[in-house]
Amino acid sequence: MDATFHDALADADLAEGQARALILNGWPVLLCRTNGAARAVINRCTHADSQLSGGRIRRGSVICPDHGAIFNLETGVCAGAAGYGPLKVFATRVMDGRIAVAVPDTAPGPGQSPVRTPRPG
Numbered sequence: 001m002d003a004t005f006h007d008a009l010a011d012a013d014l015a016e017g018q019a020r021a022l023i024l025n026g027w028p029v030l031l032c033r034t035n036g037a038a039r040a041v042i043n044r045c046t047h048a049d050s051q052l053s054g055g056r057i058r059r060g061s062v063i064c065p066d067h068g069a070i071f072n073l074e075t076g077v078c079a080g081a082a083g084y085g086p087l088k089v090f091a092t093r094v095m096d097g098r099i100a101v102a103v104p105d106t107a108p109g110p111g112q113s114p115v116r117t118p119r120p121g
């Protein structure tokens, strides 16, 4: 599947431990900074399809705000015993002070967009 980098955010606007929810070429993207690096994954948990935005970023992972599954932001793999499927990971790059994210050239399908917002805390 071909992918193209899309401008996302000024590098200076994403602090360590922060995450931003974006739509790039129709794809729901969660752009995060962890361990100094910009990482991007699909903003849809593989458990019950909730948005991951609003989840805490810790030690290279995002914690789903709905039921607490932990996903590695570099590999997308779900940690621990939950064993949910991996998140789709998007490549990132920083050029001229801007973060760009590579998302597929084709539009996302219905199985690739979040369908639930997390329950109120």
Ligand code: FES
Pocket (backbone or CB within 6 Å): 045, 046, 047, 048, 049, 050, 064, 065, 066, 067, 068, 069
């Ligand atoms: S929807 Fe993410 S852990 Fe349940």
